[in-house]
Amino acid sequence: MSPVLDAYQQLLSAGELRPDPDQRRAAAALDRLSLDLASSGGGVLRKLFRKGPKRVRGVYLWGGVGRGKSMLMDLAFDHIPTEPKRRVHFHAFMLDVHQRIRRAREEGRGDPIPPVAESIAAEAKLLCFDEMVINNTADAMILSRLFTALLDEGVAVVTTSNRPPCDLYKDGLNRELFLPFIDLIEQRLQVVELNGPTDYRLDRLEGVTTWHVPNGPQATAALSRAFFQLTDYPVEDRAKVPSEELEVGGGRTLHVPKSLKGVAVFSFKRLCGEARGAADYLAIAQRFHTVIIVGIPVLGPENRNEAARFVTLIDALYEHKVKLLAAADAEPALLYPAGHGAFEFQRTVSRLEEMRSADYLAEGHGAG
Ligand SMILES: Nc1ncnc2c1ncn2[C@@H]1O[C@H](COP(=O)(O)OP(=O)(O)OP(=O)(O)O)[C@@H](O)[C@H]1O
Ligand SMILES: [Mg+2]
Structure with missing residues (x-):
């Protein structure tokens, strides 16, 4: 089962895409995630033994502009047969997160991150967000905790960025507080570089x-x-x-x-x-x-x-x-x-x- 690679191959055969080894590698990584997803979560045995959802390893695609990151993310989103799924631009995602946090606070439920993560996880087992950038400490802190919670909930995250994880929030204020988040990404997501010669x-x-x-x-x-x-x-x-x-x-x-x-x-x-x-x-x-x-x-x-x-x-x-x-x-x-x-x-x-x-x-x- 390789839904993403198959779709990619079809576009190649149709002449819509040109062959690119980095892209092929990325497609394979997305297929690996698809397999992870297929074997995670709802298994009868897991339920029987009251285990939480199996961790799936998401994919972090990064590289220069025009390398095909968004194109591959779209392929993954369209062809990985997991439901429910959600594809969102990173800015829109952060706006949504802030709104949910505000609501959770208004309801006075203490630490807002766990319920927010739970609600997001309930709406998407596959969560794709395009163009991750982090440019303020507040977002950095929220994301760090939210991501941990989402990954623990078994959500498959696919994200794209122009920077490798280690350069996220580069030169940002209080960056040291952000470093655990970078570790988290590097450990829990497969980091795939898409930096072929062609824009x-x-x-x-x-x-x-x-x-x-x-x-x-x-x-x-x-x-x-x-x-x-x-x-x-x-x-x-x-x-x-x-x-x-x-x-x-x-x-x-x-x-x-x-x-x-x-x-x-x-x-x-x-x-x-x-x-x-x-x-x-x-x-x-x-x-x-x-x-x-x-x-x-x-x-x-x-x-x-x-x-x-x-x-x-x-x-x-x-x-x-x-x-x-x-x-x-x-x-x-x-x-x-x-x-x-x-x-x-x-x-x-x-x-x-x-x-x-x-x-x-x-x-x-x-x-x-
Ligand atoms: N192998 C390919 N052959 C031909 N066209 C391609 C190929 N890969 C991507 N493209 C096309 O190039 C354009 C740029 O790709 P895409 O938007 O995915 O880049 P990106 O890596 O997301 O760039 P950015 O970082 O600027 O968002 C798209 O129209 C896409 O369909
Ligand atoms: Mg893009």
Whole structure:
């Protein structure tokens, strides 16, 4: 019985997925969990001897963006024949947990964690949550105890994260209080790394136009499509893409109007029309694997500052192998035809051309 591997294999045969050894290993781990589940819990003998539910070993999938973690979790959720089951985004899960804790407190039942764990366990024997991140002490403490209780109840947990367990809540306040939770994950879940060379999401950039001319509704629509394709953002949430205040050193920040899954959207004005410099651009290049810039105008001699900043920006993006999608009023070669530094601008033109190439697009962020 290997429901996950079978489903994975079918997608491979159908040509919907490309073979990936890390993914195959992960699918096998999820099948092992499926077997654990099938042999746990309700056995007559276990009941006879009044044993608690057998422990099942969950799976912790971690790796870089676009490696297929969510895809595999979905396969597991769809094909592991356990009921009841629940798949939830980690943020939604934590909101739900806080609500349950509040209710338990209102009912005055003492320590809220055991009853909350019990109610969650009653609703899901297989609990999948996507994108575990922990960024405050309160959540860290709650999770630590809740997880222990859930695992003791025999709940099969599948979770994904961009970090290995040992890096969860990295640099967090009072992290030492969190360390037992990391031990717990490492002991009670099978930790599976999914870090093959391919970011399948970026792969989809293949054949996508990266430099749109001219600025206008058509270019905007195409870039917006690319943005959502790259981030897998739910259609219903598209009106509220998160923004970010990026720290750029020296206590300064840069407002990123759209920031999601390592993809940022900026206007040329914001990036090069204000007093910005190498430190800002470096911070952007380190933080984002893909940058979308809209509204790049043709620059004239009066725009020498903008042109100089644009050169510095492209240097930083290029050095860090950041993917660039843009809307501009001209092809790179015609962007800054005359003005101070127009000769040096040729290097930028050449880099911009290279950044459109399939080879450049296939390289990983930060490589080289
Ligand atoms: N082996 C593969 N061949 C082709 N496409 C794949 C493969 N694996 C995953 N994909 C596709 O790549 C995209 C990204 O995968 P997925 O969303 O699962 O990544 P992820 O690891 O969860 O990334 P993130 O950390 O950003 O959430 C999905 O559309 C998925 O269907
Ligand atoms: Mg994912």
